[in-house]
Amino acid sequence: MDLLGQADHGLTSPAVLLTDSEKLAEDGLLEVERKFNIFSTADVARESWKNDGEVILCDSTDEKAREAGGLAFEHVQVMTREPDYFLDRMSDYGALVLGSRTNAAYGDKVLRTNHTLSTKQVARHTGGLRVGKFLKSWTYES
Numbered sequence: 001m002d003l004l005g006q007a008d009h010g011l012t013s014p015a016v017l018l019t020d021s022e023k024l025a026e027d028g029l030l031e032v033e034r035k036f037n038i039f040s041t042a043d044v045a046r047e048s049w050k051n052d053g054e055v056i057l058c059d060s061t062d063e064k065a066r067e068a069g070g071l072a073f074e075h076v077q078v079m080t081r082e083p084d085y086f087l088d089r090m091s092d093y094g095a096l097v098l099g100s101r102t103n104a105a106y107g108d109k110v111l112r113t114n115h116t117l118s119t120k121q122v123a124r125h126t127g128g129l130r131v132g133k134f135l136k137s138w139t140y141e142s
Helices: 002-007 022-035 042-052 061-071 083-089 104-111
Strands: 015-019 053-057 075-078 095-098
Touching: 002 015, 002 022, 002 042, 015 022, 015 042, 015 061, 022 053, 042 053, 061 075, 061 083, 083 095
Parallel strands: 015 053, 075 095
Antiparallel strands: none
């Protein structure tokens, strides 16, 4: 559901599952297709998944962290028993959601963290909207 929750943001909204489990990759593809039958915004999500959805099978945890960083997505949800591993190694994301008991919707709706985030790989050079984006800074020399 979290993949489709990202895919239904628009026709070009990426949703990618990174895993080192071939079984999870296969099951994930089947589950996405199954969810289209019950998802209320399936028309948008299906088109988005067709254009920008992907399951990437990685060889290691290091590769998963590198791939996720390279994608620089708005939301990066990491379901892991070792959240600090990814927190220590990743910096290019809009919002990093860590651990098996968290999800992007929880962060958006319950924790009330910033939801105006970098999209289209802009997270490679900036984070989400913050008060500093509205302040003009000056430099001077004397």
